[in-house]
Amino acid sequence: MVTKLSFSMPEQPLYRAQGIFSHQSDSIDRRERKRPFGPLSNFVADQLPHCIAEIKASARPGEAVKALGRSINAMIAETDYEAQLLNLPQSEFGVAKTDIQYLVNCAYQMSAFAGLHSVDAELTVGEALRQLARVSRQRQPSIDVLSYEDMILTNPLQSDPRVYCLGSAGVEERDFCLGHQLIESELQSAIDALLALRDAVGADARQCLAVCVERLESANYVLARFYERMSPDLFGQFRVFYGKNPYKDRLGPSGRFSARIVAVSVLLIGEELFHQKPQFYMDVYRLSEYYPQGCIQEVFRWLSPDKGGSGLQPSWLEGKADFPKFATILPVIERHGSETRKLLASCVCALDQFSRMHRSTALKYTIEPGRPIVGVETSESVEAVLSQRLLMAARQS
Numbered sequence: 001m002v003t004k005l006s007f008s009m010p011e012q013p014l015y016r017a018q019g020i021f022s023h024q025s026d027s028i029d030r031r032e033r034k035r036p037f038g039p040l041s042n043f044v045a046d047q048l049p050h051c052i053a054e055i056k057a058s059a060r061p062g063e064a065v066k067a068l069g070r071s072i073n074a075m076i077a078e079t080d081y082e083a084q085l086l087n088l089p090q091s092e093f094g095v096a097k098t099d100i101q102y103l104v105n106c107a108y109q110m111s112a113f114a115g116l117h118s119v120d121a122e123l124t125v126g127e128a129l130r131q132l133a134r135v136s137r138q139r140q141p142s143i144d145v146l147s148y149e150d151m152i153l154t155n156p157l158q159s160d161p162r163v164y165c166l167g168s169a170g171v172e173e174r175d176f177c178l179g180h181q182l183i184e185s186e187l188q189s190a191i192d193a194l195l196a197l198r199d200a201v202g203a204d205a206r207q208c209l210a211v212c213v214e215r216l217e218s219a220n221y222v223l224a225r226f227y228e229r230m231s232p233d234l235f236g237q238f239r240v241f242y243g244k245n246p247y248k249d250r251l252g253p254s255g256r257f258s259a260r261i262v263a264v265s266v267l268l269i270g271e272e273l274f275h276q277k278p279q280f281y282m283d284v285y286r287l288s289e290y291y292p293q294g295c296i297q298e299v300f301r302w303l304s305p306d307k308g309g310s311g312l313q314p315s316w317l318e319g320k321a322d323f324p325k326f327a328t329i330l331p332v333i334e335r336h337g338s339e340t341r342k343l344l345a346s347c348v349c350a351l352d353q354f355s356r357m358h359r360s361t362a363l364k365y366t367i368e369p370g371r372p373i374v375g376v377e378t379s380e381s382v383e384a385v386l387s388q389r390l391l392m393a394a395r396q397s
């Protein structure tokens, strides 16, 4: 089934990308307020970074963070936010969930900063906030910590961003998230084009692949801005808020949990990936709760058409069946000539380029400076994760 076609307006993300990491301003221009929770959203967008700065500067950070927790819970107790949460339209619900998870994550990260023990950290989060987070997960099942979706996809970054830092570090933090969001938008256009090719009878293969390669090259352009222009010092300042949860056995919001990267990879190189890097698929199934659920479930449906995408590891991954090649565009490409195959090779090359450039970026900002790894379990190797989608043939070219 073709979900959505969006071949138009490709210029916008690139135009926005030119402005990221420009270091020309130390304040965020909030063009249009997105405040689904009224005073609570106002607090997250306008006050939270100031409260964090005060705790950091405080002589008694433990007391200061507990006081912050109490005042957030008192604010929640004043209004029936649970009812509001259940009645919001979906787009506003996404922002409200981001607000909740930004608060929860702040309480945990600042408790750890202040050296609080687990019991005190849970008291700081507080029952009212915890209950609100529970209700948000009842409406939309998701992992019980700040997710990639909360931080990148439903955070209103273009108009009224949620960030933890003040001043230039806050602007850099906004641009870090916005850059991810722009890449996600390019990936969505690439997916739409590939789905049209795979599923729509009579789709123009050349046009679909040309759109795909163009969108992936745009994603590479945005990623290059990270590599060239992001300040390592400012990155270090905001990175600390997006780490693993210090009290729970949970990973942090990492680009690793971009379901659209998984979708593009499956559509373009799905079967080869299975033969060369089966671990990639095992990890996606094992860590599926961390991904945006709508998109990853759709990919699971492609990969297990019979089971309706239950999310359980499919039998082909255990070698008990053939890989479902109709999840990819390869069967369609086989019906076309050499020109189409060349275009496919360009798409694969652009995706490979993304993974390699990303690896250099991760080395430059995280691994070489020794900053904490947020999206890799202690039993895994970071190097293996960073090369988990690289194919041998593409690597040698």
Ligand code: HEM
Residues within 6 Å of the ligand: 179, 180, 183, 184, 223, 226, 227, 230, 254, 255, 256, 257, 258, 261, 355, 358, 361, 362, 363, 365, 366, 367, 372, 373, 374, 375, 376, 382, 385, 386, 387, 388, 389
């Ligand atoms: C300065 C920018 C970035 C840095 C320093 C960085 C760092 C990392 C690190 C250290 C990992 C290993 C897992 C973890 O600990 O999170 C990782 C994984 C990953 N990141 Fe990033 N990342 C950056 C930008 C991006 C962007 C913009 C995307 C696009 C959505 C992205 C997508 C991924 C993916 C898909 C993985 C899993 C490895 C793969 O499949 O290639 N990252 N990143």
